[in-house]
Amino acid sequence: MGKSAAERKAEQRKRQAAAGNHKIELILDDQELVMLDHDCAARRPGRDPYDRSELIALMIRKYHGELKKQLEVLAESQCEKCLESLPVNDCPCQGDAKCWTTSGWHKVKLTIDTP
Numbered sequence: 001m002g003k004s005a006a007e008r009k010a011e012q013r014k015r016q017a018a019a020g021n022h023k024i025e026l027i028l029d030d031q032e033l034v035m036l037d038h039d040c041a042a043r044r045p046g047r048d049p050y051d052r053s054e055l056i057a058l059m060i061r062k063y064h065g066e067l068k069k070q071l072e073v074l075a076e077s078q079c080e081k082c083l084e085s086l087p088v089n090d091c092p093c094q095g096d097a098k099c100w101t102t103s104g105w106h107k108v109k110l111t112i113d114t115p
């Protein structure tokens with residue numbers, strides 16, 4: 001049984017009260033704002049849509065969890081050159097084709113498939 005909009009809002013307010021609220025300014029272009037509003041509604045078909053901050057907060061939590069998992073998997077590997085545990089932030093071997101800092105790090109950055 002899903003939570004009602006009122007229940008979700010109450011939970012959000014409770015979380016925010018416990019953690020402290022932070023108001024940030026977010027600059028989006030027209031296209032991104034249309035995408036955000038679309039997603040707020042599309043994620044709750046036939047129900048009250050998420051509000052913008054609620055969806056952004058949920059996306060951050062989901063994304064953060066995914067990134068942490070990715071970094072945990074990454075930490076099981078080492079740079080082939082310096083044998084440091086990944087991710088390597090700084091290495092004198094940077095530029096060497098075998099060093100992770102040269103090209104391996106591209107797997108960590110956020111990429112968007114463009115059609």
Ligand SMILES: [Zn+2]
Binds near residue numbers: 093094099100
């Ligand atoms: Zn290295």
